[in-house]
Amino acid sequence: MTAILEIHDLRKSFGAVEALRGAELTCPAGEVTALVGDNGAGKSTLIRCITGVHPPDSGTIAFKAAPIHFTSPTEARAVGIETVYQDLALVEDLTVWQNMYLNRELKRGLGPFRWLDRRRMIEETQAKLSRLLVNMPPVRAKVRRLSGGQRQSISIGRAASWGSALVIMDEPTAALGLRERGAVETLIGNLRGEGIAQLVISHDLEQVMRISDSVWVMRAGRTIAHWRTQEVDRTRIVAAIAGGEV
Amino acid sequence: MTNRFGAVLKDPGFWGDNAALIGLVVIGAVFSVLTPFFLTWPNISDLLVSASILLVLATAQQFSIVTGGIDLSIAANLPWAAVVFGLAYNGGLGMPLAIIAAILSGTLVGLINGLIIAKLKVNDFIATLGMLGVMNGVALIVSGGQSFAVNSHFLQSLALGSIGPIRYFYLIAILIAVEAHLVFTHTAFGTHVLATGGNRDAARNMGIPTDRMKIAVYVIDGALVGLAAILLVARTGGSDPSLQTSQLLTSIASVVLGGSSLFGGRAAVLGTVAGALVLTTLLNGFTLLQVSEYYQPIAVGIVVIAAAVLSRLQK
Numbered sequence: 001m002t003a004i005l006e007i008h009d010l011r012k013s014f015g016a017v018e019a020l021r022g023a024e025l026t027c028p029a030g031e032v033t034a035l036v037g038d039n040g041a042g043k044s045t046l047i048r049c050i051t052g053v054h055p056p057d058s059g060t061i062a063f064k065a066a067p068i069h070f071t072s073p074t075e076a077r078a079v080g081i082e083t084v085y086q087d088l089a090l091v092e093d094l095t096v097w098q099n100m101y102l103n104r105e106l107k108r109g110l111g112p113f114r115w116l117d118r119r120r121m122i123e124e125t126q127a128k129l130s131r132l133l134v135n136m137p138p139v140r141a142k143v144r145r146l147s148g149g150q151r152q153s154i155s156i157g158r159a160a161s162w163g164s165a166l167v168i169m170d171e172p173t174a175a176l177g178l179r180e181r182g183a184v185e186t187l188i189g190n191l192r193g194e195g196i197a198q199l200v201i202s203h204d205l206e207q208v209m210r211i212s213d214s215v216w217v218m219r220a221g222r223t224i225a226h227w228r229t230q231e232v233d234r235t236r237i238v239a240a241i242a243g244g245e246v
Numbered sequence: 247m248t249n250r251f252g253a254v255l256k257d258p259g260f261w262g263d264n265a266a267l268i269g270l271v272v273i274g275a276v277f278s279v280l281t282p283f284f285l286t287w288p289n290i291s292d293l294l295v296s297a298s299i300l301l302v303l304a305t306a307q308q309f310s311i312v313t314g315g316i317d318l319s320i321a322a323n324l325p326w327a328a329v330v331f332g333l334a335y336n337g338g339l340g341m342p343l344a345i346i347a348a349i350l351s352g353t354l355v356g357l358i359n360g361l362i363i364a365k366l367k368v369n370d371f372i373a374t375l376g377m378l379g380v381m382n383g384v385a386l387i388v389s390g391g392q393s394f395a396v397n398s399h400f401l402q403s404l405a406l407g408s409i410g411p412i413r414y415f416y417l418i419a420i421l422i423a424v425e426a427h428l429v430f431t432h433t434a435f436g437t438h439v440l441a442t443g444g445n446r447d448a449a450r451n452m453g454i455p456t457d458r459m460k461i462a463v464y465v466i467d468g469a470l471v472g473l474a475a476i477l478l479v480a481r482t483g484g485s486d487p488s489l490q491t492s493q494l495l496t497s498i499a500s501v502v503l504g505g506s507s508l509f510g511g512r513a514a515v516l517g518t519v520a521g522a523l524v525l526t527t528l529l530n531g532f533t534l535l536q537v538s539e540y541y542q543p544i545a546v547g548i549v550v551i552a553a554a555v556l557s558r559l560q561k
Contacts, residue, residue: 074453090445091449092511098437102437103434115433116434
């Protein structure tokens with residue numbers, strides 16, 4: 001497996017607080033990489049360093065084998081790193097297809113008379129999402145009318161639909177019911193088949209065992225353990241998170 | 247098909263979404279029964295003429311309200327642009343330059359509003375309230391506090407002329423409203439404005455420059471107020487520097503009647519048009535029925551509140 005993302009010895013301090021003290025991480029293409037750890041272990045800071053929100057103090061981030069130094073999430077997105085935020089970043093009063101193409105609208109016509117190509121955006125949203133989603137909502141519906149699971153699926157589907165090489169998800173199913181969680185996990189499985197690297201932060205270790213290919217544990221700003229998921233069990237992961245013997 | 251129609255009628259959301267249009271039909275029907283003069287083309291045409299300035303102002307207001315803002319400065323920007331227009335024309339600049347001056351002076355106020363709101367992070371209500379005071383004073387100073395006549399054949403034919411049975415006056419207003427509708431439904435810019443109003447964090451996350459969107463809507467708003475000022479001078483035959491408070495209040499009422507949310511994110515331009523027509527129709531019908539004008543604001547107030555209650559049925 002080719003590694004899409006490779007992080008080595010990443011460090012980041014906020015004043016006196018050392019949020020990252022030498023984090024390591026590898027995300028291979030076509031795999032789901034789980035990132036677990038207690039609150040304050042440094043997971044979110046690590047993600048923000050990858051997506052350009054915080055520049056790291058030292059260490060290297062390599063994306064597709066080339067070192068990167070993003071200064072904003074827009075730069076990260078431009079090379080194919082998409083993040084699904086917990087607040088989903090969907091606009092409720094816009095339709096599914098409008099959200100799908102938000103700030104990437106397809107247009108036709110010339111110069112100042114460039115109109116939206118609504119028909120093509122509607123068709124392509126339908127095509128892209130129906131390939132990935134279990135419970136496909138109507139693409140012309142406003143997001144306000146959709147369930148939490150449908151929204152999360154659209155958010156993830158959108159992130160994965162733009163030639164992205166890496167999709168980062170922060171607690172993708174934390175707010176969802178059992179059946180909706182299943183639909184999102186199926187979506188994550190489908191994306192693996194597309195060859196996309198996925199980095200998932202989750203507190204739900206049952207889920208980590210179900211969906212991930214490898215798991216990294218963070219504690220106090222360091223990645224302290226790393227296994228192939230099939231070679232580890234939940235008890236050992238819990239012990240590592242809690243600070244026991246690895 | 248009949249089934250689908252029936253289902254639409256049973257859906258409370260339909261009544262909420264189309265409150266202004268339904269209100270317009272109901273009020274029109276009531277006035278048609280009460281007076282034979284209401285449903286005649288000359289009266290409808292007069293009604294549309296008197297709605298025209300409000301239509302342009304309500305469309306202007308729509309742009310700021312879509313981003314969750316509000317433009318109180320309209321009440322002063324309108325007379326300010328009218329005074330600049332009158333002074334420029336009477337000063338011998340010629341009609342084309344005077345028109346440009348009017349629209350630019352309105353646009354300038356919009357730009358200042360937008361910069362204060364986006365760059366200095368001042369709440370829309372406060373920023374435009376401040377500009378309401380500032381521009382009221384500026385308009386009074388440059389005009390010496392006096393209204394003055396503006397005589398021009400061009401303005402006369404603008405106010406009175408027509409293409410066949412269609413008067414120029416409301417033709418302009420309707421074109422503006424249709425264009426605004428197309429901007430929101432068929433352009434990327436319109437979508438980005440809606441996104442900025444609907445969920446600013448989400449819009450920013452997707453790389454939309456929300457500050458620039460905010461400035462842009464106030465610039466468009468201001469330019470439209472400049473245009474409305476030209477119509478106002480054409481209709482009244484002069485420039486008056488005093489505050490146009492009732493135009494401000496009815497412009498907001500039209501947008502709210504039309505079903506746009508004051509929290510932003512939803513543009514119902516056709517609803518806004520219907521809203522402006524409802525308010526104008528009420529005044530027109532009352533005049534035909536010779537109801538005392540003291541009752542008119544009461545009726546307008548009740549209609550606005552009734553529409554707000556209806557809009558709670560919205561999906």
